Amino acid sequence: MxxxxxxxxxxxxxxxxxxxxxxxxxxxxxxxxxxxxxxxxVALADRCVHRRYPLSASRREGDRIVCGYHGFTYxxxxxxxxxxxxxxxPRTARVPVYPVVEQDTLVWVWIGDADKADPTRIPRAxxxxxxxxxxxxxxxxxxxxxxxxxxxxxxLSHETYLHAGYIGTPEVAETPITTEVxxxxxxxxxxxxxxxxxCPPFYAKSTGITGRIDRWQDIEYHPPCLYLLHSRxxxxxxxxxxxxDDPAACHAEIVYAITPETExxxxxxxxxxxxxxxxxxxxxxxxxESNRTVILQDVAALNLLEEVIAGEPExxxxxxxxxxxxGLAARRMLKKMLEASS
Amino acid sequence: xxRRLQVVWEPGSDLLIGVCHCGxxxxxxxxxxxxxxxxxxxxxxxxxxxHEH
Numbered sequence: 001m002x003x004x005x006x007x008x009x010x011x012x013x014x015x016x017x018x019x020x021x022x023x024x025x026x027x028x029x030x031x032x033x034x035x036x037x038x039x040x041x042v043a044l045a046d047r048c049v050h051r052r053y054p055l056s057a058s059r060r061e062g063d064r065i066v067c068g069y070h071g072f073t074y075x076x077x078x079x080x081x082x083x084x085x086x087x088x089x090p091r092t093a094r095v096p097v098y099p100v101v102e103q104d105t106l107v108w109v110w111i112g113d114a115d116k117a118d119p120t121r122i123p124r125a126x127x128x129x130x131x132x133x134x135x136x137x138x139x140x141x142x143x144x145x146x147x148x149x150x151x152x153x154x155x156l157s158h159e160t161y162l163h164a165g166y167i168g169t170p171e172v173a174e175t176p177i178t179t180e181v182x183x184x185x186x187x188x189x190x191x192x193x194x195x196x197x198x199c200p201p202f203y204a205k206s207t208g209i210t211g212r213i214d215r216w217q218d219i220e221y222h223p224p225c226l227y228l229l230h231s232r233x234x235x236x237x238x239x240x241x242x243x244x245d246d247p248a249a250c251h252a253e254i255v256y257a258i259t260p261e262t263e264x265x266x267x268x269x270x271x272x273x274x275x276x277x278x279x280x281x282x283x284x285x286x287x288x289e290s291n292r293t294v295i296l297q298d299v300a301a302l303n304l305l306e307e308v309i310a311g312e313p314e315x316x317x318x319x320x321x322x323x324x325x326x327g328l329a330a331r332r333m334l335k336k337m338l339e340a341s342s
Numbered sequence: 343x344x345r346r347l348q349v350v351w352e353p354g355s356d357l358l359i360g361v362c363h364c365g366x367x368x369x370x371x372x373x374x375x376x377x378x379x380x381x382x383x384x385x386x387x388x389x390x391x392x393h394e395h
Contacts, residue, residue, distance in 0.1 A: 178349070
């Protein structure tokens, strides 16, 4: 499946974009990212217009990039301002510039027609930059097509089998889900509310709740890129107040950005924001390590699945059951977006 | 008002209940069938009878 164009994609965590030139391929397009002296992120095509040398392998001169091969020099807007040995700069000497927006500690890039880029369409994840939450984060390269990660995240029953001992308990696979699709907003919701469930080590060690819990997993997928999992963990029987006030519960906002690199590789950005143990560095360290371990379990499984799929003829027959209701909704929405963008 | 489609897993069973934004409801034994039914709006196929599942 080709890429859904005319969409915003997460290209990097904000902290990844700085003075250094960062090379990252998004939807098959090689892009170089950096931050100007004024602090603005820049995204340019990562190929010199002259002989295609990667600008990411070049050097900066102030806010400009000087190609490391023959010295073609580019402004942050992609305009070539100097070429070697001559004064005349050809009119076509310009590299494409990508619309880029920094929001909620993420750098988003628009892949598609620049005149259609509307920053108000970027979905929000306000916890990431909120002082009321502490966030740990990372990015794992996935040698699998992004659709496999969408399937994986829309059906969390796999936690019971693939992530036992970390976040998986028997109740995850046993508890029925409710799925909702907002056709106008383009959002898929999948909700799993577990009552009187075992507390997995991931939450027992981080929250300090060791007894039975009520565990909510409320997914909100904004295709193609942003996936939010609102996770609520509370001692069993403890409900939120009528006004939504929920001080006895712990909340973890699990965020993924699913960004295609190529047709068969994906940038798997992950973040875990929490509203508990805010000052506890050990909890941050534990959650970062545990979550990365869980993601690497997914990465290993999906890489294997990609090998299997790549080796099979197209049109293989799958079998879907109730747990796949949300995943099927996401696939349908992506297909619709793809048709609209091509 | 936004158009929302909902699929609820009927408690204590393996059945899925699809609720269209128009208010129509149907039951099915698998998600492919329930999405097919929901996305047929406004021409929802008649619900199957129970013994057909």
